[in-house]
Amino acid sequence: MPEKPFLIHNAEIAPGQHEIVRIPVGSLPSGNVMSIRAHVYRSMEPGPVLLAVAGIHGDEVNGVEIIRRAITEGLFENLARGSVIAIPILNVYGFINFSREVPDGKDVNRSFPGNMQGSLASRVARTLTKKILPYADFAVDFHTGGNGTYNFPQIRCSRGDLPAEKLALAFGAPFIVTKPLIPKSFRKAAAEHGKIALVFEGGENLRYDKLAIDTALDGLRRLLYAQDMLKEEPPPAGPCLLLRKSSWVRAPRAGMFLWSKCAGEKVEKGEVLGVINDPYGEWEKPVHAPREACLIAHNNAPVVSQGDALFHLGWE
Ligand SMILES: [Zn+2]
Secondary structure (H helix, E strand, O other), X not given: OOOOOEEEOOEEEOOOOEEEEEEXXXXXXXXOEEEEEEEEEEOOOOOOEEEEEEOOOOOOHHHHHHHHHHHHOOOOOOOOOOEEEEEOOOOHHHHHOOOOOOOOOOOHHHOOOOOOOOOHHHHHHHHHHHHHHXXXXXXXXXXXXXXXXXXXXXXXXOOOOHHHHHHHHHHOXXXXXEOOOOOOOHHHHHHHOOOEEXXXXXXXXXXXXXXXXXXXXXXXXXXXXXOOOOOOOOOOOOOOEEEOEEEEEXXXXXXXXXXXXXXXXXXXXXXXXXXXXXXOOOOEEEEEOOOOEEEEEEEOOOEEOOXXXXXXXXXX
């Protein structure tokens, strides 16, 4: 029995085809129509369908670059089986405005499953949930830290979700961080449809990060290889630590912040992670590690307010 074509918006993509589908999501105040562009790659052989999506947060450009590079390097062409749907920019509005959100201030990743009668964020979310997600068996959603926070390359999935942890291990990022499902997020919407969505985090917003991009591209190769979707053996993964618990170290005072330990490092309890100074040179306050942990993120902001997140710690 031959595989059925995918019917996405007004396109019909049969096995063996590669199509670019433009799905309109709404119009700008200027009248210009904005659309989501999806590359759909289908092999002749039946198999699982991976959805790779980036730019749900429009300013998180590493994810956009990861999928762009995967497309230009031909990673999804010549699949041994199954299909890949690749969307480099979901939130086009945020991308051209260098913004996490859409212009109405709403976060697409807090708008799932979405609603076509709702705001722009809700329409974008609905388009993905309704028109693309039903075809996918598993997904990787690419993110970076927001607001100058640098995330060391990591995969996030739910604690105790063994199939998700297995996919995360296949991806082989340096850290696997288990996190509960965030209400109205894409990962939660996928889970509600019985699909596994891994979240990749790497680098910071509006800044390319070579380590994050290279790690993610190798991770995609390993993920596809583990599903027998790629024939060519990918580079082996380095050590991969499963961190089941995490918490933030926040700024005890407002001031100028300088880190001395950064994401990717292991720290001991009591170790100095950085320092907050006042701008007039009158005091300085060291920031200590509250426990032994791996630093999974640090804040690159030079000026911080009291309570701002400075370091994200992960441990077993
Ligand atoms: Zn994000």
